Amino acid sequence: MHRLLQLTLDFFDSTPSAPAPATGPRERPGRQPRPKAAPPVSTSVDTAERLDTVLAPASFRHPRANREAVLGDAVVAYEFRRGRHRNIGFMVGPEGLTVSAPKWVPLYEVDAALQDKSGWITRKLGDAHERHQRAESARIDWRDGAMFPFLGEQVIVVLDPRHAFDEIGAVLNTEGDALPGVPRHTLHVGLPQNAQAEQVRDAVQAWLMRQAKRLFAERLDHFAPQLGVKWRKLVLSNAGTRWGTAHSDGLIRLNWRLIHFRLPVIDYVVAHELSHLRVMDHSPRFWDTVSTVVPEYAQLRRQLKDEALAPW
Secondary structure, three states, X not given: OHXXXXXXXXXXXXXXXXXXXXXXXXXXXXXXXXXXXXXOOEEEHHHHHHHOOOOOOOOEEOOOOOEEEEEOOEEEEEEEEEEOOOOOEEEEEOOEEEEXXXXXXXXXXXXXXXXXXXXXXXXXXXXXXXXXXXXXXOOOOOOXXXXXXXXXXXXXXXXOOOOOOOOOOEEEEOOOOOOOOOOOEEEEEOOOOOOOHHHHHHHHHHHHHXXXXXXXXXXXXXXXXXXXXXXXEEEEEOOOOOXXXXXXXXXXXXXXXHHHOOHHXXXXXXXXXXXXXXXXXXXXXXXXXXXXXOOOHHHHHHHHHHOOOXXX
């Protein structure tokens, strides 16, 4: 059955593969030819619909998938790239698995590398899927009474049409009393009760971005002298996978959504990027630099990775 499956996959695979080796001289009498191992199962995604009768639907599918592989008990549809790489590389992100390989590497070597890394790949894909599920379950319904995280605490949106808040858009009230487990902070937004969800979301985002710009600048000013560096400009980003970047000219980019996290987590990211102005890599010397101002950086880094934020 396995041979029949492999023949079916080979028949449907439209991706060019390495040429078969030329036939060698005949074996001497009495010597049995060495059996060849069957290559790992891998298919072109262009034939996915035809292969549905043979393979189970993909357990993990990248939106730009162009190849598939059976890794353990999972069928993984991944994005495959050719380029000027030195080695075969694997990256698991929010969208799924991306595999990159040098132009000269034949596909059977890529398939073998996938099988060799199958445990790591499926584990990372499972973790990413779990984080995505948690994020989707936390998706915010933008209306009066909606809740969102701000500096690690939940805030309740209050649509308050009596006030326009023309200059600042919204006002945070932190003096309210609440029952245990109930958010005590409220954000009063100058919108009518029948405001559209997009209006509420945009008003809250604008307020959060203002808070982020102010707070991030304060934390940059706090840590820069301690690290002996100078930052030149702060830019808020909305990157999907990066919390921050640093340029050698002193430009710092920080994701505005960091404002959702507790201050210690924000401080870790700020110190991380400022440390790059001294060490532009992730060598042991870099992490030693970070630890001089944020000793507990490893724990905070894990929190940043593990906590799932609601999609906007």
